[in-house]
Amino acid sequence: MAKEKALPVGPEEGGFGMSYDLMYGRAGFLWGALFLNKHLGEEAVPKDILVPIIDAVLAGGRAGASDIKECPLMYRWHGTRYLGAANGLAGILHVLLHFPLPSEDAEDVKGTLRYLMSKRFPHSGNYPSSEGNPRDKLVQWSHGATGMAITFCKAAQVRHKPFLSSSVFLHILHCRNMTSKFVGKILSVISPICICRCFLMTENFEMQR
Amino acid sequence: MFPNDRELRDAAIEAGEVVWKSGLVKKMGLADGVSGNAYAFLSLYRLTKESIYEERAKSFASCLYDNAKSLAPANGYSLFQGLAGTACLLFDLLQPQNSRFPGYEL
Numbered sequence: 001m002a003k004e005k006a007l008p009v010g011p012e013e014g015g016f017g018m019s020y021d022l023m024y025g026r027a028g029f030l031w032g033a034l035f036l037n038k039h040l041g042e043e044a045v046p047k048d049i050l051v052p053i054i055d056a057v058l059a060g061g062r063a064g065a066s067d068i069k070e071c072p073l074m075y076r077w078h079g080t081r082y083l084g085a086a087n088g089l090a091g092i093l094h095v096l097l098h099f100p101l102p103s104e105d106a107e108d109v110k111g112t113l114r115y116l117m118s119k120r121f122p123h124s125g126n127y128p129s130s131e132g133n134p135r136d137k138l139v140q141w142s143h144g145a146t147g148m149a150i151t152f153c154k155a156a157q158v159r160h161k162p163f164l165s166s167s168v169f170l171h172i173l174h175c176r177n178m179t180s181k182f183v184g185k186i187l188s189v190i191s192p193i194c195i196c197r198c199f200l201m202t203e204n205f206e207m208q209r
Numbered sequence: 210m211f212p213n214d215r216e217l218r219d220a221a222i223e224a225g226e227v228v229w230k231s232g233l234v235k236k237m238g239l240a241d242g243v244s245g246n247a248y249a250f251l252s253l254y255r256l257t258k259e260s261i262y263e264e265r266a267k268s269f270a271s272c273l274y275d276n277a278k279s280l281a282p283a284n285g286y287s288l289f290q291g292l293a294g295t296a297c298l299l300f301d302l303l304q305p306q307n308s309r310f311p312g313y314e315l
Contacts, residue, residue, distance in 0.1 A: 022313075034315050085313065086240060098315060117220045125227045139234060141245035141310070145227035150310060152221035153252040 001029065002045060008052035011063035020060050020075045021082070022091030026053055030095050050099075057092065058105055061112070071115040072108035074131075081131035085147030088130070089116060094151045097158050113155055116148065218256065225253045229265055233272060237280040238287070239294035239311065243269050247298050251308040263305050270295075270302055288312070 001007075006018040007026055019025030030053060033045035061073030064081075068074055074081055075092060082088030089112065096109050120127055121136045128136070129143035138144040228249045236242030247269035254262035273280070273295050285291040288311060301308035309315065 031312070031315075038315055091313075094313065113217065117216070120220075120223075124231075125223055126231070127224070138241075139228060139231045139246065140236075140241040141248070141313070142240045145224040146232065146246050146249045149221050149224035149228060149249040150252045150313065152217045152224060153256045154314070156217040156221055156256060 002033075002049045004029075008056045010056040010059040019077055020057055020092055021077045021087045022095060023086045024077070026057055027092040027095040029053065030057070030099075034095070034098050054096070054099055054101075057096065058108065061092070062108070065112075068115075070111075070118070072111040074112075082129060082143075083116060083119060083127060083131060084129055084141075084143040085151065086142035088143075090147045090151040094154055097151075097154050113152070117152075221253060221256060225249055225262070233269065235280065236282075236290070237273055237277060237292075237295055238282075238290035239297070240289040242280070242290070242294075243273055244294045244298045245310070247273075248301075248308070248310040248314075251301060251305055252310070252314070254305050255308065266298075266305065267302060270298055273298070 007029060009018070020027055022028050022031060030050065033050055036044045058073065061075055064076060065071045065074035073089070073093075075089060076082075077087040083090060085091040085094065093109055093112055093116070101109065116127075119131075124136050126136050126139060126145045127143075127148050128134070129138055139146060141147045141150070228246050232243065232246035232249070234242055234246070237244055239245040239248070247266045250262040250266035250269070253259075254266065277292065277295060281292060282290060286293055288294050288297070294311065297311050
């Protein structure tokens with residue numbers, strides 16, 4: 001399936017042919033790849049196959065959102081801008097949240113999540129199934145609050161980039177170690193813990209693109 | 210992703226409240242029914258570690274246990290619309306901290 005040529009085609013090459021959603025489109029392929037990599041090992045579906053598809057999904061989203069002011073990414077499925085998990089925006093964002101994205105792309109995912117939150121019905125707190133649809137009836141995974149709750153839970157657990165990169169942080173620790181024997185002794189105990197923390201904080205962003 | 214603010218976490222919790230108030234729908238499946246809605250509570254449980262979400266998931270599952278036969282569609286064994294999804298939910302309730310919405314969470 002990874003050899004399917006339509007998967008990495010972006011909007012500039014007329015890539016609207018293959019849909020982007022989770023159930024029928026490219027996000028579904030990416031989810032399948034994540035599943036295989038989780039159970040068969042990191043490189044079961046290699047990065048050089050996935051990265052162009054992720055880039056095409058982001059490019060397609062940017063093209064689709066070009067006429068919406070506050071929204072960086074938007075997709076259509078059969079002409080409708082669905083917001084839910086199965087065919088819509090929440091499902092695509094949920095898949096993108098599993099990949100370590102460069103900061104510009106991560107900002108767009110973040111901005112789109114904010115936009116999604118702003119679409120909440122003020123009275124009920126539920127979410128519309130598609131852009132501009134005033135009908136407030138469905139509370140289920142595929143349309144409405146359920147899919148949003150699960151997607152927001154995932155997004156809330158994605159660790160953000162640390163302010164200091166771990167190498168800068170280690171350099172500072174090293175310099176401080178030199179300044180005083182006493183502090184040095186304390187830091188010699190603390191540093192390995194900090195290094196572990198730094199590693200944990202950055203592990204999500206290890207994949208180089 | 211959102212450093213120093215609780216925006217996403219709060220939005221997740223508020224969406225979970227909607228599911229609690231209006232989520233006992235007439236279908237049973239993962240995609241469009243009560244089983245899928247119960248998974249929202251399991252996601253919130255893993256995020257917040259608050260036992261109320263485990264209890265809410267279990268109470269939705271209890272409703273399914275009592276009514277599954279009347280809620281099941283004609284071809285009621287499908288994963289996303291039938292009993293197979295409910296079975297996944299019941300298995301996940303044995304270990305809520307390791308629960309995953311089939312085909313969605315990893």
